[in-house]
Amino acid sequence: MSFDLRRSSHLSRLLESLRLERGLRPGQLASILGASNSFKVGSLIRSFELGGPITTHWLEKLVVELQPNPSDLARCLELDQQEAELQLEQDRLAWESWADEPIEPFLTIRYMPAVYGVREVPKAFCTPRENPEDREWARERAEDWAAAELKRFRGKGFLNWSRRERTWFDERGINPQRRPVTFEGRAAGAWMQLSGSQQKFLLDSSGKLITQSYGLDHPC
Template sequence: MSSGVRRSSHLSRHLAALRQQRDLKPGQLAARLGASNLSKVGSLIRAFELGEPISDHWLEKLIAELQPDPEELRRCLELDQAEALEQLERERIAWEEWADEPIDPYLSIRYSPGAGLVKKVPSAFCSPRETEKREWARHRAEDWAADQLKRCRHKGILTWSRRERTWFDQYGLNPRRGTVTFEGRCTGAWMQVRGSQQRFLLGSGDEVITRSHGLDQP
């Protein structure tokens, strides 16, 4: 197995049943796995049984200790994989629909790894729809973004649409256009409070932004 993190359903329920058949509490099973922190690993095991992800390290130890029937293990893994692929396809379809929705272009200015703000691109650069005029408008928007970054001496990302971005180095140098895909959808800049899943940005007026700037994506 790889060293990643796995989320399971059929397998986790099967391993939970094997634990219960042996009349072991999660903490007792953690002790059998050689855990130094029984409470922490016991909670991890129980969370996995309820559908939370688990690292391959502990999953391999669980399988070695509980010794599920090889055929049943294979069946659970195949079912989990099939369901994961179906879920991924549903997420891809939802993301593609979301990515096609029009937005107001904006510039994300990154002051530090944990701080930044957003500036709306002037409307004069955003209205043309014809391909040639749109390309001209985007060039002007990139010039505007580079000037903004030069003034504040920071890096930034111009988001032209939910699929099109231009990355700038410090001082607005070296603009690089790129296309955002479903596979690379997590690229971007935002802030996040430790322990929270909520991502946010600050607007130029210090307002908190979470929607329409890529932070509400499926």
């Protein structure tokens, strides 16, 4: 059983039309599909019809039960694939442009699971340097500072040297590893979000909420 999330527009509208042809409400269809919680799964079905995600498990059950015409099914899948590829390319271009923008380096700290804060890197390590050796020296000193901060807070974290370069640390600032950030790994950021809210936030050094910059403007 797969629990990958799927989104659709053409296919979801096709399945919605077949549900309506049978005079079924989403909850009734969920019961027919064998859902133990017909209200919850009915809400999932309706959300999918409106463009939200659905698990592969329930999508496969919908297709088996509603039995769309094979040619209509193939056409919808093809159109959805084309639109998904176009959207992915647009997201990639937006991310590449965003990732090229310069930032002031900062440290992301995971105080505990799902609780994140940030610290600005001392300016002495951030001054632009033309010489590669000087730049490497500055980054090494910034990594030393980050390790000390993480040890002080007994947390994990990563140094955001740029939007394309990070140094990851295990708990207490040990085992630093430099890793590039790519579009494919773009979700490797860190922030907090309340249930039901779209607002992302972090904590600053005084415990106040941060809602801008520090990766919170991630485009996709």
